[in-house]
Amino acid sequence: MTTIDFYTHVADPFEVAARIIAKAHAAHGSVRVLTPDAATTDALDRRLWLQPPTSFVPHCKMDSPVAGDTPIWIGHSLEHAGPAAVLVNLHPAPPPFFSRFERLAEIVGTDDAAAAAGRERWKFYKERGYELRPHNLTGRE
Numbered sequence: 001m002t003t004i005d006f007y008t009h010v011a012d013p014f015e016v017a018a019r020i021i022a023k024a025h026a027a028h029g030s031v032r033v034l035t036p037d038a039a040t041t042d043a044l045d046r047r048l049w050l051q052p053p054t055s056f057v058p059h060c061k062m063d064s065p066v067a068g069d070t071p072i073w074i075g076h077s078l079e080h081a082g083p084a085a086v087l088v089n090l091h092p093a094p095p096p097f098f099s100r101f102e103r104l105a106e107i108v109g110t111d112d113a114a115a116a117a118g119r120e121r122w123k124f125y126k127e128r129g130y131e132l133r134p135h136n137l138t139g140r141e
Helices: 013-028 038-050 112-127
Strands: 003-010 031-034 059-061 072-075 086-089 103-109 132-136
Touching (some): 013 086, 013 103
Parallel strands (some): 031 072, 031 086, 059 072
16 A cells, blocks of 8 residues: 655745655655646756755656656656656645555645645545655744
């Protein structure tokens, strides 16, 4: 069964996503990041070129011609046919394919809409019997 970690009270979702992505890549190899839209995909792609500042995170957008040779995929497509190790969710809804992954990292921002969407995702997974591990990041970023 998929292990689900909820990172809540996240002031900078891209900062937390970048750290989780780098750590997951080192530990598990393949990582998929689900974003809500093309603008977020582009912004996170740019951010990963800059952070972490002392290392390289091998990533690309899902529609890239080199996606098959790249361990970290970023995109807003609600489909996934590639490797299934770690999924990082920045989308407000539960990913329809989350159960294919060993681990799921849910990132919940601090604004009201993000917190409400996070509570709905928590409820969705809990009702289906998943064990949820909360990580309150208030003041720890």
